[in-house]
Amino acid sequence: MKTEVKICGLRTAEAAEHAVALGASHIGFIFFPKSPRNIEPDDAGRVAERIRGRAKIVAVTVNADNDDLDEIVSSLKPDILQLHGSEDPDRVLTIKAIYGLPVMKALSVREASDLERIDAYVGIVDRFLLDAKPPAGSELPGGNGVSFDWRLLDALDGSVDYMLSGGLNAENIGEALALTGASAIDTSSGVESAPGLKDLKLMDAFFDAVRRAEAVVPRSGSKT
Numbered sequence: 574m575k576t577e578v579k580i581c582g583l584r585t586a587e588a589a590e591h592a593v594a595l596g597a598s599h600i601g602f603i604f605f606p607k608s609p610r611n612i613e614p615d616d617a618g619r620v621a622e623r624i625r626g627r628a629k630i631v632a633v634t635v636n637a638d639n640d641d642l643d644e645i646v647s648s649l650k651p652d653i654l655q656l657h658g659s660e661d662p663d664r665v666l667t668i669k670a671i672y673g674l675p676v677m678k679a680l681s682v683r684e685a686s687d688l689e690r691i692d693a694y695v696g697i698v699d700r701f702l703l704d705a706k707p708p709a710g711s712e713l714p715g716g717n718g719v720s721f722d723w724r725l726l727d728a729l730d731g732s733v734d735y736m737l738s739g740g741l742n743a744e745n746i747g748e749a750l751a752l753t754g755a756s757a758i759d760t761s762s763g764v765e766s767a768p769g770l771k772d773l774k775l776m777d778a779f780f781d782a783v784r785r786a787e788a789v790v791p792r793s794g795s796k797t
C-alpha cells in the first residue's frame with residue numbers, strides 16, 4: 574500500500590506541482606503569521622488551483638477564530654482543516670458544524686502521557702497529526718524539524734488514524750516507517766534548504782526514501 578505523504582508549508586506553485594508530481598497525497602498551507610511558511614489566503618488559493626483534485630488541500634491554522642477561518646475557507650477551498658493549536662473537542666465540533674470539512678487535529682508528543690489526549694477527540698476528529706513538541710523558545714507550534722521517540726506509538730490503539738509528523742527527512746523516514754508502520758506521513762522542514770524555502774531536490778530525495786522503505790516494510794493496513 575502506498576504511503577500517504579503530506580508536504581506542508583508550500584508557498585509556490587512550482588513547489589506544490591513538484592510535490593504532487595512526486596506523489597504527494599496532501600499539500601498543506603500555513604496560516605500563521607509568525608511562520609516563515611505563512612501565506613496569505615488569496616495567494617494560497619492561487620497555488621492550490623494548480624493542484625486541486627490531484628492532492629488534498631490542507632489549511633493549517635492555529636487557534637483561528639471564525640473570521641479568519643471564513644477568509645481561509647472561502648479563498649483556499651480546502652479539503653481538510655488541520656487544527657494545530659490548542660483547539661479543544663468542543664471547538665473542533667463547532668468548526669466541523671460551521672464548515673462541514675474533515676478535521677485533522679495536531680497533537681504534540683514528547684512522552685507516553687501525551688498520547689492520552691487522543692481519547693478526548695476520538696469520534697470527533699477525522700484524523701490525528703502526531704507531531705513533536707516544539708523545542709523550548711520556539712514560536713512555532715509546528716514546522717520545527719524535530720522528531721519525537723517513534724517507539725511511543727507502540728502503545729497506540731491500532732484503530733487510531735494518524736499522520737506521523739515531526740522532523741521527518743530523507744535520512745530518517747526509512748527508520749520512522751520501519752518502527753511505526755505509519756501509513757501516512759508529513760514533512761515540512763525536511764524538504765527545505767532554508768526555513769520556508771522548499772527544495773525540489775530534497776523533495777526528490779524524500780520521496781525516493783519513502784519508496785525504498787515501502788519496498789521493504791509492509792504499511793499498516795497492508796494485507797501483505
Ligand SMILES: O=C(O)c1ccccc1NCC(=O)[C@H](O)[C@H](O)COP(=O)(O)O
Pocket residue numbers: 581582601603605608609610633634635657704713714715716717718719738739740741759760761762763
Ligand atoms: O510549519 C510551520 O511553520 C507551522 C507553523 C504553525 C503551525 C503549524 C506548522 N506546521 C504544521 C505541519 O504540519 C508541519 O508539517 C509539521 O509540524 C512538521 O514540521 P517539520 O518538523 O518541519 O517537518
